[in-house]
Amino acid sequence: MRWHLLLSLLISSTALADSLHTCEHCAKHLLPAITQITPGRKYARDRRVDIEHLKLDVTPDFVRRTVAGTMTMTFSPIGLPLDKLELDAVDLAIADVQVTGAQLAEWVRSADKLALIFAAPIAPGTHISITIQYSAEPTRGLYFRTPEMGYKPGDTQVWTQGEADLHRFWFPCYDYPNERFTSEVICHAPKGMEVVSNGRLLSTTDAGDLTTWHWLQDKPHVNYLIALAAGFFHKIEDKAGTIPLALLVPPSHKDQAANAFADTRKIIEFFEKEIGVPFPWDKYYQVFCHDFLAGGMENTSCTFEASSLLFNSDTENLRSLYWLDAHETAHQWFGDLVTCRDWSHLWLNEGFASYYTVLYEEEKNGHDAMLYSLWQEAEDVLDAKDTRPTVWRDYGDPMQQFDTRVYPKGAWILHMLRSQLGPDLYRLAIRTYLERHRNGIVSTDDLHKIVEEVSGLSFDAFFDQWLYHGGFPELKVDYAWDAATKQAKITVKQTQKVTDQARLFQFPLPVGFTVKGQKEPLKFTMKITQAEEEFYFALPAQPELLRVDPDYTVLAKVDFTPPGDMLDKQLASDVIGRLLAATHLGTRKDQASVDKLAALLKEDPMEAIRTQAARSLAKIANPAARAALIASLPGQPNARCRLAVVEALSSIPHPDAQQALMKHAETEKNPGILTAIIRSWGTRPGDAAVATALARQLTTPSYQNAIAAAAISAYRAQDEPSATPAILKTLQEDPLGFRTRDYANALDTLAFLSRKEENRDEIRSFLINHLTHPKEELRTAAAKALGVLRDPKALAVLQAMLPGAGPYADPTREAASKSIQTLQAEQTGSAELKNLWNEVQQLQKKTEALQKQLGDSKKKATPTKK
Structure with a gap:
């Protein structure tokens, strides 16, 4: 799953296409808390039963945004007699439970479980079938997108998102990844809609106003990979060999569909060759969903992705979806064909998907592009400075696992493994790993054993330090040349903080x-084993260039400054050498360094180097560096390089830089670059030319209103209250044209710009109206914005939102609570009253918790018997 994509992405209009794989996916942090955080180390669940098959027969109600269904599960106890079967089920209304093959004594419904208690223990190996009729108005797991919720007419859809443990919100299930079974989904949807699920389509049958779609997944997979999407879609199709491919987008995005489908067939063909295992499923569909919770989700045979990632061709090479496409497609092998047995081993899903995306980059754009992708992944890891292990059991909720430790660091672990084994032996190990554990669950030890088996080498130290311990080496490297002995001396110090x-x-x-x-x-090759070591190398003559890790095979932060004219030699070396040199030049202020960077910016054949040169010139930011950036702007045909120059100039607070950006905005046609310029105007309040340009851009049509969103962002940075009426008018005239997160940011901007106004009635009323918006993100944004508005008249409305609490976090209520705290403190101006308010809030939380415990006790005391 590509979380740190929506994660850092979804995507900002100034982000590069290759930023799709920045810590993203991390996306988990974009999601509201959905489960209770439980302390302590986490281990895999007991598997009391072997589930053989799960069948869902569901009817979504698009008006009421509910689902009614029947779940049928066949299973047999594994090793011990079974007297009770517990299924995960949150807020499901259970109508009936039937059991075939055993006698049901009673079933008991609690807040998050459905327990089936049998009259007599069921012997291991006995085949049992249970059928549960239920209904739900799910808040998680299954998501409606309808016109009544603020989506465009004709784009109606419903879709599911199961990872990590969200399916329990819309059907009773064993919601954990250490159990595999076949499945089928029968969905009754309005005529004219298309329904997509796992596996192959068995039939479609019309009955009245509904069409019944019957999908069968006859190869076992885990619960969170079950998928359902139903709605109106624009569909395009292709084939990879005999594998049917399709891409479905909301009809309002049909013009962007082809851009998202350009690489799918090529990706599958490459992975089959590289991995050595054929594509394992009956088809591969991609469905783009409105306000999806992540960048993408790798359901078996049908990936779901975020429609907000679709893009127009006028963004040139700033935007691309082949990274997301490759990541989710790689999951069809890594994560789907084999699945981590518990969430501590998540890197076996996400690290593999991330690394094979890097390998596809090499296939598509060459070895230098692959190295640059690894550079970006390494930067994410080094910047995060996370010292937790990759295999980590101390998470409070599974979603805390989806971060840099498993995505980019997981990719780098595989790259280091491949570098040590060599490509051929590495491929053999991975093919063996997949074939041996096909349709199974895996842990890190399974991979470790196979690597040692095929290589004959011990990888104990490798797996122990890179998977079961955290951090990365931080190296201080020094070099000296002894002319008398013709020896190069290299001193290596590990400077990272050493802990358990x-x-x-x-x-x-x-x-x-x-x-x-x-x-x-x-x-x-130096064998590093100590905190500080010296190495000597006999050479025929003094070296012209020294490169540490020249082939880029070690994830480490290396502090090494090439002496003398070695840096000039490095500027003419490989892509990583040039990146390192361009980065180092940014720490200098002399004219020679500026000239070298200016030459790179103008002449280097690779856009990554030109981009880094622009960033280094921005760090220098003296008149010569500024002049070099300005001179390069008109002559940058590559959009990514042009954007890098724009962002570099935006970071320099000088009239020359600002004037160059203003002039360039008059001719720039790429909306991604234009929005970057517009956002830079946020640093120029009171500038008449900027004010005129912003007013014009606020009403300029663009895909997903990206330009208007950038203008609103600039107004907020300027703190320009006079813009409030124009922003309000724009939001009222075209609310459906904005991406949800951009509209949410605009609500915050309205509140911020109006916070000092004497009359805030109109803005307060506009925000209050959004407290009941069907989109949770907008409800939460409105609750937060009312605190930003600083209008005490909003207190009563916010306080009315607080009563009631459940076992799962409500982000809107949490935002309302924080806004109340802010307004109360503003109103009283008293630290004492503010402290009293905090105490009242804590007392209320304790009361709600006690009420919940009492309710749960009553439920347990009076079980429902059938």
């Missing part, structure tokens, strides 16, 4: 010397 969680590392660190007269660099 992050230890000293033992690893091979390659080094390369370029010596005049030698056709190829002389390469050696």
